[in-house]
Amino acid sequence: MFGHINLEGVKGVLIDLDNTLYPYLPNHQRSMEICLIHCEKKYGIPGAQFTDIFKQSRSDVHRDLHGQAASHSRLLYFLKFSESFFGKTNPVFALEMEELYWSEFLSGMMFNPGAEEFLKEMSFRGIGSCLVTDLTTHIQMRKWNVLNLGRYIDFMVSSEEAGIEKPAPGIFEMALKKLKLEAKDVIMLGDSEEKDIKGAEALGIRAYLIR
Ligand SMILES: [Mg+2]
Numbered sequence: 001m002f003g004h005i006n007l008e009g010v011k012g013v014l015i016d017l018d019n020t021l022y023p024y025l026p027n028h029q030r031s032m033e034i035c036l037i038h039c040e041k042k043y044g045i046p047g048a049q050f051t052d053i054f055k056q057s058r059s060d061v062h063r064d065l066h067g068q069a070a071s072h073s074r075l076l077y078f079l080k081f082s083e084s085f086f087g088k089t090n091p092v093f094a095l096e097m098e099e100l101y102w103s104e105f106l107s108g109m110m111f112n113p114g115a116e117e118f119l120k121e122m123s124f125r126g127i128g129s130c131l132v133t134d135l136t137t138h139i140q141m142r143k144w145n146v147l148n149l150g151r152y153i154d155f156m157v158s159s160e161e162a163g164i165e166k167p168a169p170g171i172f173e174m175a176l177k178k179l180k181l182e183a184k185d186v187i188m189l190g191d192s193e194e195k196d197i198k199g200a201e202a203l204g205i206r207a208y209l210i211r
Pocket of ligand 1: 016017018019020190191192
């Protein structure tokens with residue numbers, strides 16, 4: 001997955017986190033399964049109803065907060081879920097479900113094949129690096145800690161911190177500023193053609209798609 005990246009002459013690496021350094025889907029699916037079982041046992045919410053309410057809540061949050069970090073907030077998904085199911089905001093439920101979702105997710109996180117070897121090589125060469133990631137800072141820092149990314153990566157910019165999501169230039173520009181580097185000195189790695197590759201290339205940053 002990382003074998004095609006040329007680090008010759010590169011002074012800095014911008015790198016996406018979700019689905020680039022680790023696989024997103026298996027962790028998400030496990031978390032959803034755990035949440036569904038928990039809701040069935042503790043609140044008597046049938047599985048099919050859980051799935052329907054969750055999908056509707058998530059799509060409402062996506063619609064209301066499109067392009068912002070909080071559009072991916074599990075806390076907001078479960079807040080809307082609680083309002084739909086209980087008929088009013090239930091912070092105990094929303095916080096409980098958010099923590100259940102993320103603790104399960106984090107417990108299974110492992111590097112994608114070749115990712116850690118790439119990061120080692122990058123840091124061995126003394127190349128500066130910055131995560132450029134769409135989501136809220138708190139959870140991205142928890143993921144950073146699980147993967148112990150501080151061994152290899154110098155900085156992080158979340159879309160919450162930048163106030164805008166990829167592919168907008170602002171988030172990439174904040175990463176360049178933290179690294180004190182220019183677009184021509186860095187490369188971008190990510191799994192999304194739309195967000196990572198086109199976003200970086202619009203600023204003249206060479207980008208590699210990670211499949
Ligand atoms: Mg990604």
